Amino acid sequence: MSGEAAANDSQTELERELKQLIVDALKLEDTAPEDIDSAEPLVGDGLGLDSIDILELAMAIHRRFGVKTGSDDDQNREVYNNVRSLAAFILDQKAKAG
């Protein structure tokens, strides 16, 4: 398997894990993990999360992956845009740490 394919695999796997984490951590009883589209916005008219949800999610992600959100709010907004951007951020942080 090429490195790129492996990276794609881990991205997909992580996206799946994140969707489960979002549903569990935020107790979204109306939503199943597979209902969340990786590209749909987490905040507002997508999944409809609010600022407190995002903070809760940041705590859950830190517990699970040991990854912290950065010190720049513009960047955080991009990271927390959707599941895909969040997964990419976590992979990137873990790669830097490893």
Place this chain on the structure above:
Amino acid sequence: MTDRYPALSRHGEPQTVTGHAPIVAPSLAPTVAPSLAPTVAGLAPIVAPSLARSPGVSPILAHHEPEAAVAFGGEGERSAERLRSDVARVAGVLPDTGDDDPREILCVATDRYHFAVALLAAWQRGHRVALPPNAQPELLRAMADDPAISLVIHDTDEMTGLDLRPLLADDIRATPAGALELAPLPALRKLVSVWTSGSTGEHQRHAKTAGQLFAEALTLAEHFGLAERGKRGAGRARVVATVPSHHIYGLLFSVLVPLVSGGSFSRETPLHAGVVRATLMQTPDAVLVSVPAHLRALRILDPGALPPLSRVFSSGAPLPPDTAKMLSSRFGLTVTEVLGSTETGGIASRLSGPELLESDDAAVHARAWSPLPHVRVKVDADGRLLVDSPFLPPDGPRPWPTADRVEMVQMVGGLGHPGPRFRHFGRVDGVVKVGGKRVALAEIERRLHAIEGVEDAAVSVVEVGGARGQETVALVVAPGLSPEHLRGELRRWLDPVVIPRRLRLVDALPREPNGKLTRRRLLEIIEGPSARIDALECRAIASEGEGPGRVAEFEVYVPRDLYCLRGHFRGAPIVPGVAQLELARSVALTQWPALGQLRAVRRLKYLRPVRPGERLRLVLDHRAEDRVDFRLLAGAEPVSVGTLSFTAGS
């Protein structure tokens, strides 16, 4: 021996308790209304003597040298002199206002410095400023179109009106406007109107006078020592706020207090723990102004990752004990909680730290509230808190009946500051707080009713752990609509935090015969075990008995709350084909268990979408030993058909 005893108020006359007596003229302070001072320049000698300056000088910037910072952050530091000149520049382009013009200017700046400039400029030109209840775009646009709003001052691309950014840009400042000497504002002039969520559901406007706002800002600055030089002589209070300045808490603590005490504020409003940390690291001895939900999120930072802070304020909701413990053990922080409301201003404060939570007596002590200076509190016979203070509206009732339930606690001996305190038990009306945001349940109901297709709705509140404290829940009758659609509609108007997390669609609200809906019945449904309805409802109406060659008929109902309606079909809920197939399979097996297991499905056709609330007919034809044809019909119209093959006989 007990360390506390119940207040006399339980048995008779209201008990009166006075807060810390001021150092100077204690007999004057609680009784002299600041409105007796003709302008806000006369307030400091009465409410905060240590902050008094020469008479006739506005308290705004009274303690700033011209070059002293008033604002800091990524967008650059701003000095008091620069603020004066920027205020002059903006004041110069604002329209005149008549003495009795009821219209207001809406300020929606995201940069706290811009907000302060807009506020001061509007005030200097005699305008009253409208503060929005939240920053949802639809609500801001609706407010902007309100005839009561004369102008919108903003600093974003999303709004129209007076954009501050070009006015305050550096290149325009090549020809500086003369610095404006701020005129002391008349104490009785109404400076802001806070649009709050009233218990009736309508937004109510609460005008606050210059006397109210500045008496409180000066009192807070003196009482909490915010005007003193930092421990390292680095300067006065530098405020970092995670809350917006359009709420009264943010306005007072993150804008007015620094402006009257020689302090400064962060232009940005950090939210994420990492950003809060980065901002605090650049701000020695900062004062952090926050709410419990935001403080709780600091948990992800490493122990010791926060620099020493001169004070942490929290308001809006009680600080959960585990958040208090976490802040103390990880960062050595003690939190000053402030109790107040838009109508009354600040009422009381308390310190939350684990050392205060160790013993039972200490816990009672720590969780009880001490009135702020100049605030007198009473409890009426019903346990309702009555307040009298210089922060109340000058034309309102005194004492002011709040919507809070309290009980007096008296502590004696050994615990530092024995004195009058009270415990707080929440509100007596339909106004609740979710994640620190106040909302009227009636308002959520009203917004639900306003959505096209909603026939009935009821909203309540339940206690939950974590950052929210409590959350709203709703029962809604809305044939054909999905929870996601309803939430999306609410989001246009309401702060996302207060939108019902659990929103259940039902056929009818469980009203009593007299039409009333009790909270208990509502919660029974919300918290009932049938929280997740996985199957369509199905009832046999005709059956020709056992075995092949028989036909059975069933009435099918699609519950509005069917779990599989969620998800991909949020906008337009339809029953997935797989759910229809599963219904046919399971009903066939219940009817004829000898069929065995499903082996294959053939000739499967979904002919038209099935929507929640529909009543259908399921016809099963057991036409061979291992075979069942199914038809799902709406009247005579087929909805889905197919042939199910089973393992029977093989």
